[in-house]
Amino acid sequence: MKRYISAVCILLCACTATQAEEPNYSIEFSEYTTTAVQTTAETTTTSNTQYSYIEHTAFIGDTFCRALSAVSSSEINTADCTAEELEASAADMIGAEYPYVYLQIGAADIAKGTDKDEYASHVLRCASAIREKFPKTTVIILGNTPVKTELEYRTYVDEDDVEHSVKIDPAVRQYNDALALAVERQSDLGIHYIDISIALADKDGILTDKADSGNGVDISEKGISDVMTLLEENRYTDFIRWEDRYRYMYPDFYSPGRPDYTVTNGKVVYLTFDDGPSKYTPEILDILAANDIKATFFVTGWNIDGKEDILKREADEGHTIGLHSQTHEYDLVYASPASFFDEFDQVGETVEDITGIKSWCLRFPGGSINNHNKDTRDAILKELKRRGYEYFDWNCATLDATADASVEYCLQSLKDSVKADHSVLLMHDTVEYTPLYLQSAIDYLKEQGYSFETVDTADPSHFKK
Numbered sequence: 367m368k369r370y371i372s373a374v375c376i377l378l379c380a381c382t383a384t385q386a387e388e389p390n391y392s393i394e395f396s397e398y399t400t401t402a403v404q405t406t407a408e409t410t411t412t413s414n415t416q417y418s419y420i421e422h423t424a425f426i427g428d429t430f431c432r433a434l435s436a437v438s439s440s441e442i443n444t445a446d447c448t449a450e451e452l453e454a455s456a457a458d459m460i461g462a463e464y465p466y467v468y469l470q471i472g473a474a475d476i477a478k479g480t481d482k483d484e485y486a487s488h489v490l491r492c493a494s495a496i497r498e499k500f501p502k503t504t505v506i507i508l509g510n511t512p513v514k515t516e517l518e519y520r521t522y523v524d525e526d527d528v529e530h531s532v533k534i535d536p537a538v539r540q541y542n543d544a545l546a547l548a549v550e551r552q553s554d555l556g557i558h559y560i561d562i563s564i565a566l567a568d569k570d571g572i573l574t575d576k577a578d579s580g581n582g583v584d585i586s587e588k589g590i591s592d593v594m595t596l597l598e599e600n601r602y603t604d605f606i607r608w609e610d611r612y613r614y615m616y617p618d619f620y621s622p623g624r625p626d627y628t629v630t631n632g633k634v635v636y637l638t639f640d641d642g643p644s645k646y647t648p649e650i651l652d653i654l655a656a657n658d659i660k661a662t663f664f665v666t667g668w669n670i671d672g673k674e675d676i677l678k679r680e681a682d683e684g685h686t687i688g689l690h691s692q693t694h695e696y697d698l699v700y701a702s703p704a705s706f707f708d709e710f711d712q713v714g715e716t717v718e719d720i721t722g723i724k725s726w727c728l729r730f731p732g733g734s735i736n737n738h739n740k741d742t743r744d745a746i747l748k749e750l751k752r753r754g755y756e757y758f759d760w761n762c763a764t765l766d767a768t769a770d771a772s773v774e775y776c777l778q779s780l781k782d783s784v785k786a787d788h789s790v791l792l793m794h795d796t797v798e799y800t801p802l803y804l805q806s807a808i809d810y811l812k813e814q815g816y817s818f819e820t821v822d823t824a825d826p827s828h829f830k831k
Contacts, residue, residue: 424466424467424468425468425470426467426468426469426470426471427468427469427470427471427508466503466504466506467496467503467504467505467506468506468508468597469489469492469493469496469505469506469507469508470507470508470509470510470562471489471492472485472488472489472510472541473510475488476510476537476538476541482540482541482543482544483544483548485541485544485545486541486544486545486547486548487548489507489545489548490507490545490548490549490552490555490557493505493507493555493557494552494555494557497555497556497557501556504558505556505557505558506557506558506559506560507545507549507557507558507559507560508559508560508561508562509541509542509545509546509559509560509561509562509563510538510541510542510563511538511562511563511566511573511585512538512539512563512566512567512571512572512573512577513538513572513573513582513583514572514573514578514582514583515582515583538563538571539563539571542561542563545559545561546559546561560596560597560600562593562596562597564596564612564614564615565577565589565592565593565595565596565614565615566585566589566592566593567615568615568708573585574589576588576589577589577592592614592617596614599614612702612703612704612706612707612745612749613749613752615704615707615708616707616708616711618711618715619707619710619711619714619753620753620754621724621725621726621753621754621755621756622724622726622754623726623754624726624727624754624756625726625822627822627823627824628823629788629823629824629825630817630819630823632787632815632817633787633788633814633815633816633817634787634788634789634816634817634818634819634823634824635784635788635789635790635791635811635816635817635818635819636661636662636788636789636790636791636818636819636820636821636824637654637659637661637662637791637793637818638661638662638663638664638688638729638758638760638790638791638792638793638821639661639662639663639664639793639794639795639800640664640666640690640729640767640792640793640794640795640796641664641665641666641669641690641694641767641794641795641796642663642665642666642669642673642676642794642795642796643663643665643669643670643673643676643677643680643795644669644673644795644796646795646796646797646798646800646801647663647673647676647680647795648676648679649801650795650800650801650804651676651679651680651683651685653801653804653805653808654683654685655683657805657808657818659808659818660683660684660685660686660818660819660820661685661686661818661820662685662686662687662688662727662758662820662821663680663685663686663687663688663795664688664689664690664728664729664758665677665680665687665688665689665690665713665717666690666691666692666693666694666713667691667692667693667709667712667713667716668692668693668694669796670713670716670717670720674720677717677720677721678720678721680721681720681721681722681723685820686727686820686821686822687717687721687723687725688725688727688728688729688758688821689710689713689714689717689725689727689728689729690713690728690729690731691706691709691710691713691731692708692709692710692712692713693709694731696731696732696736696738697738699731699738699739700736700738700739700742701742702742703742703745703746703749706739706742706746707746707749710728726754726755726756727755727756727757727758727821728750728755728756728757728758729757729758729759730757730759733759733760733829734747734757734759734828734829735759735829735831756826757826757828758790758821758824758826758827758828759790759827759828759829760790760791760792760827761783761785761786761789761790761827762780762783762784762785762786762789762790762791762792763779763780763783763791763792763793764776764777764779764780764791764792764793764800764803764807765779766793766794766797766799766800766803767794767796767797771797771799772799773799773802773803773806776799776800776803776807777803777806777807777810780807780810780811781810784811784814784816788824788825789816790821790824790827
């Protein structure tokens with residue numbers, strides 16, 4: 367087993383003089399065995415059959431590669447190998463079964479601020495040297511792991527003039543982007559690239575709490591496991607496209623499944639309230655309670671802060687809680703599919719923490735078809751379906767969030783738009799007019815023969831292109 371490791375080691379040392387003079391990369395080889403537990407002087411590692419695809423595979427790089435090896439089976443260090451042993455192993459390897467090589471090097475270069483393109487070129491040269499010596503070897507360059515240190519911040523102001531800060535860490539991401547581009551431009555070399563940060567970072571490139579071992583840099587056991595799964599799923603993939611990263615992010619953002627339902631015959635209106643909770647929501651809840659009506663609230667994460675008791679009251683009184691993004695900032699929500707799912711993952715986690723309810727439904731800010739999601743809509747819808755979520759648009763509205771809103775205007779808008787036997791009515795519990803016209807709206811709908819239900823019993827209401 368050692369011969370595979372050593373053969374690649376000598377190649378790396380030959381890539382640049384700097385490495386030969388100052389070897390700062392270790393090499394780990396992992397070959398799956400049926401041994402349940404392997405004990406070393408320092409650690410005990412349980413082999414995981416989930417990663418049995420790792421056979422004749424070399425992980426080349428820093429301590430993170432040693433951690434990857436430990437998850438799949440054993441950890442072997444070549445630090446004590448002599449030059450003669452390395453030469454012999456290299457000669458043996460020429461006629462042996464060629465391994466997969468995962469290459470992750472250059473963390474020291476990033477720390478020193480080496481130019482990203484120069485760094486990418488250096489890594490590509492190392493990968494090319496391996497391919498040139500062993501043309502049957504599959505070489506996959508791994509992106510660098512994200513961190514939490516040295517963060518920068520970007521701010522934005524929401525519609526209520528509240529300032530929010532968004533964490534960003536451009537350093538690791540820009541080096542990974544440079545690697546991806548370098549590999550793509552040199553596709554004839556037969557070298558692949560996988561950005562493993564997609565299994566470890568949030569939408570801003572920051573190491574997630576679940577993947578953090580506690581110091582903001584080293585990867586946790588859960589993070590390593592997620593990376594191994596990522597590698598398994600993409601064993602034969604050239605490299606994961608940037609726009610597909612979200613598939614490996616937010617592992618808890620999955621629908622619990624929509625409950626079985628039957629659509630009620632006759633005329634039914636589904637009252638839905640967006641954007642809250644707010645200071646107007648309790649009065650709306652009082653009106654609904656007085657009329658024995660259950661409604662659906664599509665809540666926005668940043669509005670929940672300080673109003674947790676209102677959200678809990680919505681749930682306790684039997685209303686359906688849907689998700690409506692974290693910030694409702696269109697440029698952030700629809701920046702990418704990953705950004706969309708990050709927004710909904712955040713608000714979903716908050717709702718579950720406060721109410722104990724894991725939501726199965728959501729509503730797009732601005733509706734599922736809007737001017738902000740033209741480039742991301744199809745990918746978002748495909749992934750929503752895979753994650754089991756149902757979304758609801760609307761087919762009637764009171765227009766209470768428009769500049770022209772007044773009690774009279776909202777009631778007239780309601781009368782003009784409620785036409786279907788099954789009507790999903792859009793309202794907002796964040797504007798002052800809603801509690802003022804709500805009782806009159808309910809009275810009108812009753813006069814028209816409508817009953818009231820939540821979206822739990824509604825067929826999906828989707829906009830059409």
